[in-house]
Amino acid sequence: MNDKRDLDKRKAFILATVVYEYINTAEPxxxxxLTQKYNxxxxxxxxxxxxxxxEAEGYxxxxxxxxxxxxxxxxxxxxVDRLMQPEALTKDDARRIRDQFRDxxxxxxxxxxxxTRLLSGLSxxxxxxxxxxxDTHAFKHVQxxxxxxxxxxxxxxxxxxxAAQRVFEWPADVGADDLTRLSNALNSRxxxxxMEEIAPANVDAVCAELNVAxxxxxxxxxxxxxxxxxxEPEIAAAGAQNLLDQPEFHDLRxxxxxxxxxxxxxxxxxxxxxxxxxxxxxxxxxxxxxRIGHELRADELxxxxxxxxxxxxxxxxxxxxAILGPRRMPYGRLIALASGTARxxxxxxxxxxxx
Amino acid sequence: MNDKRDLDKRKAFILATVVYEYINTAEPxxxxxLTQKYNxxxxxxxxxxxxxxxEAEGYxxxxxxxxxxxxxxxxxxxxVDRLMQPEALTKDDARRIRDQFRDxxxxxxxxxxxxTRLLSGLSxxxxxxxxxxxDTHAFKHVQxxxxxxxxxxxxxxxxxxxAAQRVFEWPADVGADDLTRLSNALNSRxxxxxMEEIAPANVDAVCAELNVAxxxxxxxxxxxxxxxxxxEPEIAAAGAQNLLDQPEFHDLRxxxxxxxxxxxxxxxxxxxxxxxxxxxxxxxxxxxxxRIGHELRADELxxxxxxxxxxxxxxxxxxxxAILGPRRMPYGRLIALASGTARxxxxxxxxxxxx
DNA sequence: GCCTGGCACTCCTGTGTGCCGACTGCTAAC
DNA sequence: GTTAGCAGTCGGCACACAGGAGTGCCAGGC
Numbered sequence: 001m002n003d004k005r006d007l008d009k010r011k012a013f014i015l016a017t018v019v020y021e022y023i024n025t026a027e028p029x030x031x032x033x034l035t036q037k038y039n040x041x042x043x044x045x046x047x048x049x050x051x052x053x054x055e056a057e058g059y060x061x062x063x064x065x066x067x068x069x070x071x072x073x074x075x076x077x078x079x080v081d082r083l084m085q086p087e088a089l090t091k092d093d094a095r096r097i098r099d100q101f102r103d104x105x106x107x108x109x110x111x112x113x114x115x116t117r118l119l120s121g122l123s124x125x126x127x128x129x130x131x132x133x134x135d136t137h138a139f140k141h142v143q144x145x146x147x148x149x150x151x152x153x154x155x156x157x158x159x160x161x162x163a164a165q166r167v168f169e170w171p172a173d174v175g176a177d178d179l180t181r182l183s184n185a186l187n188s189r190x191x192x193x194x195m196e197e198i199a200p201a202n203v204d205a206v207c208a209e210l211n212v213a214x215x216x217x218x219x220x221x222x223x224x225x226x227x228x229x230x231x232e233p234e235i236a237a238a239g240a241q242n243l244l245d246q247p248e249f250h251d252l253r254x255x256x257x258x259x260x261x262x263x264x265x266x267x268x269x270x271x272x273x274x275x276x277x278x279x280x281x282x283x284x285x286x287x288x289x290x291r292i293g294h295e296l297r298a299d300e301l302x303x304x305x306x307x308x309x310x311x312x313x314x315x316x317x318x319x320x321x322a323i324l325g326p327r328r329m330p331y332g333r334l335i336a337l338a339s340g341t342a343r344x345x346x347x348x349x350x351x352x353x354x355x
Numbered sequence: 356m357n358d359k360r361d362l363d364k365r366k367a368f369i370l371a372t373v374v375y376e377y378i379n380t381a382e383p384x385x386x387x388x389l390t391q392k393y394n395x396x397x398x399x400x401x402x403x404x405x406x407x408x409x410e411a412e413g414y415x416x417x418x419x420x421x422x423x424x425x426x427x428x429x430x431x432x433x434x435v436d437r438l439m440q441p442e443a444l445t446k447d448d449a450r451r452i453r454d455q456f457r458d459x460x461x462x463x464x465x466x467x468x469x470x471t472r473l474l475s476g477l478s479x480x481x482x483x484x485x486x487x488x489x490d491t492h493a494f495k496h497v498q499x500x501x502x503x504x505x506x507x508x509x510x511x512x513x514x515x516x517x518a519a520q521r522v523f524e525w526p527a528d529v530g531a532d533d534l535t536r537l538s539n540a541l542n543s544r545x546x547x548x549x550m551e552e553i554a555p556a557n558v559d560a561v562c563a564e565l566n567v568a569x570x571x572x573x574x575x576x577x578x579x580x581x582x583x584x585x586x587e588p589e590i591a592a593a594g595a596q597n598l599l600d601q602p603e604f605h606d607l608r609x610x611x612x613x614x615x616x617x618x619x620x621x622x623x624x625x626x627x628x629x630x631x632x633x634x635x636x637x638x639x640x641x642x643x644x645x646r647i648g649h650e651l652r653a654d655e656l657x658x659x660x661x662x663x664x665x666x667x668x669x670x671x672x673x674x675x676x677a678i679l680g681p682r683r684m685p686y687g688r689l690i691a692l693a694s695g696t697a698r699x700x701x702x703x704x705x706x707x708x709x710x
Numbered sequence: 711g712c713c714t715g716g717c718a719c720t721c722c723t724g725t726g727t728g729c730c731g732a733c734t735g736c737t738a739a740c
Numbered sequence: 741g742t743t744a745g746c747a748g749t750c751g752g753c754a755c756a757c758a759g760g761a762g763t764g765c766c767a768g769g770c
Binding site for chain 1: 464495496498500502508510512520593594595596599600605607610611614615617618
Binding site: 067 | 731732733
């Protein structure tokens with residue numbers, strides 16, 4: 001199809017310049033503008049010929065006959081993959097990210113939310129974050145606490161700072177010593193594990209060794225289960241009002257479609273989650289991915305692009321950051337921002353949560 | 356000023372009808388429309404005279420010379436206070452509220468968020484909820500857990516399901532028995548209390564009685580403090596995209612102003628929180644309040660109204676629900692929805708959280 | 711004295727027209 | 741292969757104009 005060889009050096013430069021110019025101005029780019037603003041060494045007529053070929057090859061689109069050219073999905077794709085200069089974080093951005101995480105919260109939910117605010121503020125687009133599933137949290141502690149002969153409190157503490165806890169009533173008296181013994185056995189067995197490694201069968205095994213009553217075994221099992229269970233996937237989004245500034249969303253119908261997607265967390269989750277799954281199966285490179293227009297497989301998002309990047313906890317990608325904006329987004333900058341923020345977030349999680 | 360006697364029966368009916376019609380159509384209401392759609396018994400010329408007087412008295416406004424009339428803040432205010440029929444929840448709405456809370460989450464944060472989704476869905480406007488401050492949560496349990504001679508885990512469990520927990524390292528060995536004794540003393544002293552009643556001095560008193568080491572006392576104090584502390588006030592909002600359907604927000608600048616307020620949780624909180632404070636000082640009636648246009652004291656919200664209603668935990672108003680929408684909102688229905696939802700939310704909290 | 715029909719007036723809104731400018735594609739010459 | 745020039749296309753904007761909705765006022769009637 002459109003092989004690299006389709007694009008000689010000059011054509012590639014013209015394509016890159018059209019994309020660059022369109023990203024900055026939001027106006028279709030014409031041949032004269034191009035020769036005036038950029039030093040191309042040839043006349044506008046030559047550019048016109050080249051642009052006509054680029055259109056025939058599918059890289060550019062003309063909104064109407066007497067307008068300039070606008071990049072197509074394929075045009076953006078080529079720009080992102082081959083033509084664009086990778087950008088580094090600016091000093092200022094790096095500082096703001098560092099400042100944010102220096103005094104960030106220790107509560108996972110808050111950190112995730114604050115991260116989306118940071119990223120939307122820096123990027124001027126909509127920022128999204130998927131929080132680590134509870135399954136990936138580190139087990140920290142379980143304690144069966146004697147309240148009265150027939151009632152106990154069972155608490156599970158994980159690295160998420162989230163403690164599943166419930167009070168149980170027993171049919172017969174239970175001694176505080178028994179509870180302590182069971183607590184100790186569970187803690188020594190599960191210490192250092194991640195929650196998803198602790199199956200009901202593991203709990204059963206420990207209980208069986210100590211001859212624990214069936215009610216207590218079931219109680220412990222259920223508390224572990226609810227410490228792992230994650231009703232809704234945790235997802236946060238911020239900066240929807242940034243999209244209003246983009247001329248492509250001045251159309252209310254488009255805007256509404258986007259806002260609906262943002263409020264329906266399920267859709268937002270699906271949009272990004274498959275990248276997370278892929279991240280842990282393939283040899284993970286933790287590099288940012290860009291999906292452009294129809295690549296998102298959602299009609300409402302046909303004029304949008306998404307930059308996604310996983311963040312790590314230990315050696316594993318546990319969550320995703322994403323930036324959603326118009327296709328006409330400054331890819332280089334946003335990729336740098338997303339990567340930098342993901343790295344800092346990962347470091348913060350490792351600093352704060354593992355002890 | 357504009358006393359009740361200003362409005363004879365016919366004028367009041369005309370005002371009510373204009374407001375009602377405008378709420379339904381979003382179009383300025385003219386005298387002919389009024390006579391045609393409503394059985395007024397007089398000609399349009401008479402209505403014109405009355406409407407001119409209502410305008411002079413400040414209840415109506417004319418967008419431009421050749422347009423019909425639109426209610427002013429004062430017009431809406433009079434409508435809400437004196438002219439409107441109170442509405443009951445429709446069977447369908449009542450059922451949907453009931454269904455929602457029947458299988459609602461047991462986690463406070465989730466409940467609050469789900470409630471805003473419910474309320475925005477039912478009302479077709481933006482719904483906001485302030486979660487109960489952690490100070491109002493009931494103390495449930497504290498436990499000092501022996502991990503090793505020199506390290507312990509301190510856990511505080513409250514009705515919010517939120518456990519403050521932290522691991523401490525001691526300068527000298529500490530026995531498991533001492534920790535248990537202190538735990539028991541704290542639990543029996545604080546059982547049945549609300550978090551805000553547990554001051555550092557109370558912790559100190561218990562520790563002093565048991566001759567607890569200063570480091571341990573400080574550790575317990577700090578965990579209690581962070582169990583109470585509430586960095587950001589918890590606030591949730593949902594349904595911003597509903598506002599797009601309202602013709603008054605087709606102006607992008609207005610829309611952006613509103614969205615900015617919604618994303619800045621602080622502003623949103625301030626908007627509603629004073630009502631909550633008032634609720635617990637005066638003799639609380641827990642009835643809905645309506646604030647209209649400039650009564651909101653925010654230029655961006657000059658064309659909006661807010662319905663607020665507190666919800667109760669026990670006998671105390673602990674949080675607020677609010678509906679934000681255009682002034683042209685169906686006040687009767689929204690008041691019924693907000694009240695009904697607040698009542699169900701309160702009942703749910705009492706059912707689930709207190710045991 | 712209140713109500714009403716009629717009428718002149720105001721002003722928004724939608725539509726049609728024509729012009730301007732931006733840009734292209736093509737051709738012929740270099 | 742490149743370029744200048746030119747004709748052709750089309751969107752956007754300003755403008756004028758007609759239509760319509762609604763008002764305020766006045767004179768006459770019950």
